[in-house]
Amino acid sequence: MPQSARKKQPKTFSLAEDVIDVLESYRKKEELDSLTAALEQIVREWRKADLAAQVAAYYDTLSDEEIAKEEQWGNFSESQM
Secondary structure, eight states: OOGGGSOOOOOOOOOOHHHHHHHHHHHHHTTOSOHHHHHHHHHHHHHHHHHHHHHHHHHHTOOHHHHHHHHHHHHHHHHTO
16 A cells, blocks of 8 residues: 555644754755655655665674675576566
8 A cells, every 4th residue: 555545643742843843844845745744754764774774784794604695695586587
């Protein structure tokens, strides 16, 4: 289901004025219709960046042998397409 079609749940938040200013600035820069849209986009971008950081951290912990095995699996999977 597209994200825009998901049912939204009303919530009430109390935010510091400087945070609201940042959200409003972001909303204008991104040409979004509402602060809600700005907040949703910020959260989605944060989740994407967090996942990328987790993947990078995983690969940073691999030994040279494990990296070679990952490359072999990648080459094999590409050859099957």
